[in-house]
Structure formats: structure tokens, C-alpha cells
Amino acid sequence: MLNKIETAFTKDFGLEYPIICAPMFLVSNTKMVIATSEAGGLGTFPALNFRPIENYRKAIRDIRAQTKKPIGVNIIVQSSNKFANEHLDIAIEEGVDLIITSLGSPREVIKKTRGTKTRVYSDVVGLEHAKKVADMGGDGLIAVGSGAGGHAGDISLFALIPYLKKHIDLPIIAAGSIVNGATLLAALSLGAAGVHMGTRFIASQEALVNEAYKKAIVDAGPEQIVNTDRVDGFPGNFILTPLLEKLGVHSGVVETVLNQNSKFKRYLSLYRAGRALFGSPESKASYKNIFSAGHGVGLIDEVLSISQIVEQTVREYHELKARLP
């Protein structure tokens, strides 16, 4: 057994390692959550991955039956998610340890979880939102930097983590391109209390995505990651595959001009978000055939089991820390 890595975050949840297997739409599954939590980290999944809603409650119960360790769910708190309230009520009823909110205000989630065992950490990409979360009484921040898989922020984690830490007294979890011991060590050195790893866990045996996705992650370097809003209307990082190339990663002239009209822009965003979230696999671009990943892809060379990923990351962290000049 490797030595523990103790931070404010691990102490809060009783974890061995400050590693979250980040929630990933259409990727996270119960096996990934169980394997991460059993390996000493904290497994999470987006509530929206399980529909209809009874399957979401069942997923939590299935996980609970196989691990007693802390687990988390992600709730999209944007108004377009009409299931958010139900997702929240079920998470509280089932005693989920951590709720990660994204894409909106966590106010309701924080209010309803007060006095329960459930803690709330919220995705932020800058100081303004982070301050609001702190004022609302949130328990922690997930700082999403540039280079993250999914909807990345614009600020490098090298600047974002110490900047948030300077202004806000909450545990900060670093999200973006953290894939191994070196990047974990860097994140903790910057002041993070933990890491939120997504892309690394897609290339795992437990992820049930198609093999082409895993292979694309193993083969790609950071040069192949493009940031585009063409997939779901929000800027996100994707591997430049031939399909994405065909779809085009930049807005055309007509679209750029129409985008200046706020109504059209909103319509287009909603249309793309709907297509990505609920579109059929045949629709041109959805998370099923376009692969989202972060800049850390260049450091991922093989598909491993989740326990191997956690162990390798922690081992490398300890070795590098001992060797620092």
C-alpha cells in the first residue's frame, strides 16, 4: 500500500488520495465510480448519464452495494436541465457524499444540502463565479482551467489555482490536463487540495466507450486538441478527428454575422446543446462520435485499469516529490 496523500480535501472525505474520477457525460459508469473509490480516490458520475430518472437512483444504489467509500454525482444546474431538482433530491435522499455542480448557480443545491452529510463543490472558471459560490456557502471549488477535457476554461491552471487561493478560503480541486504523478504534484504545489481527472480515466478498462475513443486518446498529442463551440454550442476541447475536421471547427462568415444577433446565438447554442445531449448517434456531431479530451492526451500511452491508474499516479507523485531539487 502506498503512503497516503493528505490534504484538506482528503481529510474532509476520509480519502487516501486527493484524486476525483471526474464526471463525464456518456462516459462515466458505475464501474468507474466503484473502482476509483475502492482505489482510494473518489468516483463520480453525471446524474444525466442515467435516464429515466429511476435508473439514476438505481445506479447510486448499485454503487453503494459495492463500495462503502465516498462517491459523488454531478448535477447540471443550468435552467435547461429540467431534471436538476429531482437529481438533487435523490442525491440527498441516497446520502451521496459529494455533489459537483456545473454550468450555473449552485444556490439551490447548497441551500437544500445544508444540515445533511452531502457536500457541494462547484465548477468555476474564474474569480467572479468562485466568489459567488463562496458567498453562497459552498464547500469547495472545482477550478476548470484551459486544456481540460469537456467545457474548458480560458485560464491556465498555473495562474488560476494560486489566484483563486489568494482570494478564497475553500478547498480547490484542479481540473485540466492532470493525468499522472507529475501533474498531480504540480497541482498540489500550486495550492490545490485535489485533482479532477477526466481524460486519463477515459483510457481505462472500466470505461465502456468505444475502442476508437480510447485509441484516439492514446494516439493524440496536445497539438491535436482543438477548442470549438461547433459540437454543442459551448467552447470545449475535442480531438481533431476526420469527422470533426469535416464538420469544421470554426464558424463560417454567415454564422459569425448572425451570431451578433443575441436571439440567433441563443437559438444556435440551444440547438447544438440539444443535439449533443439528446441527438441520435447518426446526428452529425454528438459526444458519441466526436471525442472530447484535454491537453493531457500526449502523456497517456496505454489503456490501464482504474486501480493501476491511481496507483501509478500516486507512486509517481511520491517518487517525484522525494527527488525535487
Ligand SMILES: Cc1cc2nc3c(=O)[nH]c(=O)nc-3n(C[C@H](O)[C@H](O)[C@H](O)COP(=O)(O)O)c2cc1C
Ligand atoms: C467526455 C467528457 C465529458 C464531460 N462531461 C462532463 C459533465 O457532464 N459534467 C461536468 O461537470 N464536467 C464534464 N466534463 C469535464 C470533467 O468533469 C473534468 O472537469 C475534465 O475532464 C478535466 O480535464 P481533463 O479531461 O483534462 O482531465 C467532461 C469531460 C469529458 C472529457
